[in-house]
Amino acid sequence: MGIFHLKVPETSHVGSAIGRIRAVDPDFGKNAEIEYNIVPGDGGNLFDITTDEYTQEGVIKLKKPLDFETKKAYTFKVEASNLHLDHRFHSVGPFKDTATVKINVLDMDEPPVFSKPMYTMEVYEDTPVGTIIGAVTAQDLDAGSSSVRYFMDWKNDVDSYFTIDATEGTIATNELLDRESTAQYNFSIIASKVSNPLLTSKVNVIINVLDVNEFPPEISVPYETSVCENAKPGQVIQTITAADKDLSPAGQRFSFKLSSEASNKPNFTVHDYRNNTAGIETRRNGYSRRQQELYFLPVVIEDSSYPVQSSTNTLTIRVCRCDSDGTIQSCNVEAIFLPVGLSTGALIAILLCIVILLVIVVLYVALRRQKKKDSLMTSKEDIRDNVIHYDDEGGGEEDTQAFDIGxxxxxxxxxxxxxxxxxxxxxxxxxxxxxxxxxxxxxxxxxxxxxxxxxxxxxxxxxxxxxxxxxxxxxxxxxxxxxxxxxxxxxxQDYDYLSDWGPRFKILADMFGEESYNPDKVT
Known part of the structure; x- marks a missing residue:
């Protein structure tokens, strides 16, 4: 068959046909059925050959990707044989032939290749903005070896929490992270060749946010705790649990204890069961509602994360009346008066009587004040019993400006x-x-x-x-x-007589007399 030369681009896909060869049997002509096989050797792992049933040609297919930078050429042998042999010609010799196939890999401009198929990184939720948490790497494997640029594959607002350096490929935080809000981020990084930006490749990046112990543990639910008046020492009156706003890792432990100021009081104690629960126990025999109806118990809860967080939670314990079996009968205030023999109706009747007496006293005092006021007003309005004094001089009897005398x-x-x-x-x-x-x-x-x-x-x-x-x-x-x-x-008036009174009345005569003073008239 001779030698066959094939040129195959390195970007050829696996399974695709990269070339054909043909073997002819002159004895059988078109009736021959040819079978092709690759002789074990150089190309057995990368190439495969099959027979085209219509043309009886050998079709060479690619079994693995080619890489020009790794190997530029391949040479292997192909053996062709006729499956339908006439027994009369067995003595003539073997009915097969061998040909050499040479494949030259063509260098193609390929996109950058990342060093990993996927990148996984971790970051603490209290990491400052701008902190580098990792990097991705892509290379151009072509002979030209062009530079590579990196970009974020923006799909949603979650991707804005991180940024990537276009040249170095380093990934840094762009916003403050909160593990309680989002525990994991998943986005893609795109790498492109500077010489040919259309050639790009993509890789997936997963960032896990690690928890930081920010919040102290607290009592999980508000408890309504009560204790019987006839309680005995060591009796468990309440079992409490804790909760943490942090997304606590597996194995998180909570511890319970009394605060330092409550440890010296002989009323109640806290028993830590070391399974994230604790029991509130009595420390003395009997409690009296008349002496104290409510007790406030401060309980300190700590977690096991780093740094350790703790909080003080106050439990309210109410003293109640119970039967001999410990069943609570009443915890309200009016129950304190029941042993005296007063029912609720009797208490209401007493209160109503007190209110009625107060109303009667108020009305009596108001009537007394009103009566005294009326008597005073009557005495003031009676003009016969009063002497009215006027200090205004007025203008005499003809002065009618101050009052109307009509x-x-x-x-x-x-x-x-x-x-x-x-x-x-x-x-x-x-x-x-x-x-x-x-x-x-x-x-x-x-x-x-x-x-x-x-x-x-x-x-x-x-x-x-x-x-x-x-x-x-x-x-x-x-x-x-x-x-x-x-x-x-x-x-x-006639003042002429003043002239008759002599010199002593001369001035008066001049002032009031119509005639001048005549001394001859003086006798």
């Missing part, structure tokens, strides 16, 4: 006089009567005369008032100096 006027006088109240009435002029010096008028007649003048005076107030009349007596040469007799204005 309502006090006598209706009969108003009807008789018919004088307008908003106009000051003219002063009536009366002839001044000068009694002779020898006329000795009696005081009673003087008062009667003044009273009669006041009764007929329309300008007099229409109510009873106190009028004071000064009586100087009769026989005075200067006559009366009082203004009581003055029924006219000062303009109507």
């Amino acid at each position: 309502a006090l006027r006598n209706p009969k006088v108003i009807e008789d006089n018919k004088i307008r109240r908003d106009i000051k009435p003219d002063t009536l002029r009366f002839t001044r009567h000068r009694p002779p010096a020898e006329d000795n008028t009696d005081i009673r007649d003087f008062i009667n005369q003044r009273l009669q003048e006041n009764d007929v005076d329309p300008s007099a107030p229409p109510y009873d008032s106190l009028a004071t009349y000064a009586y100087e007596g009769n026989g005075s040469v200067a006559e009366s100096l009082s203004s009581i007799d003055s029924l006219t204005t000062e303009a109507d």
Whole structure:
């Protein structure tokens, strides 16, 4: 058959046909059925050959990937034989032939190749931002050996927690991590050739977040703990468990103990069962609700992680009334009064009576104050029992600006006089009567005369008032100096007589007299 030369790209896929060879038997022609086999040797592990049943050609297939950088050429032998032999020709000789196949691997531009099929890394959740936690490596295996660039394969927001250096391939944290939120991150890194960015390869990266002991353990649920009044020492009244907000690793252990200040009190104690549970036990015989209804027990819980975290949790223990078997009958406040013989209805009745008595007392005091107040107001409003004092001088009887005296006027006088109240009435002029010096008028007649003048005076107030009349007596040469007799204005007064009184009254005569002083008239 001779020698066959084949050129195969190194990027050829496994199982694909990379070439064909043909063997011919001239004795049988088309009726020959050829079988091809690779002679054990150089190419037995990388190549395979089969017979095309239609063309009777040998089809060479690839069993493993080729790599130009590893080996550039392969040489092996192929043996062809006819399966249908005529027994008449057995003595002629063997009906088979051998050919040499030479395969040259063609160098192709391939994408970078990562050093691992997958990368796994670990990081603590308290790692600062920007800390490098690992690296990926990819190489260009082509003869040119181009540089490689790295990129994150962004698919969701979770990928933003990490960044990768484009040149070095180092992976660093980009945000603070929280194992309680996300315990594992899974993303991809892409590597591309600088000389041909279209040639890329991808690798998967898994980052496990390691837990850091951040939170102290706490009591898992709020317990409603109670103790009987007839409890005995060493009796377990409550079993408690703990929980931790950290995602505790397997084998996490919690320890329980009393706080230092509660260890000296002989009421209760904590018994650690060393299986993440503990029991609250009594330390004395009997408890009294009347002395103390509630007890507060501080319990310290620690975990076994690093660094060790602990917390103090306070249990509230209520004293209850129980029967002889330890069954709780009542823990409320009113149960304290039951041994005295008072029921709930009796207590309510007593409270109602107290409320009614308080209401009656309040009403009685209010009525007494109201009665006293009414009596005071009545005495103040009775004008007959009071003397009203006025310190305002006023403007006399004609001053009507301070109060309205219209309502006090006598209706009969108003009807008789018919004088307008908003106009000051003219002063009536009366002839001044000068009694002779020898006329000795009696005081009673003087008062009667003044009273009669006041009764007929329309300008007099229409109510009873106190009028004071000064009586100087009769026989005075200067006559009366009082203004009581003055029924006219000062303009109507006659002061001519002052000129007759001599030089001593000269100034008065000049002031009030109409004529100048004449000394010839002085006698």
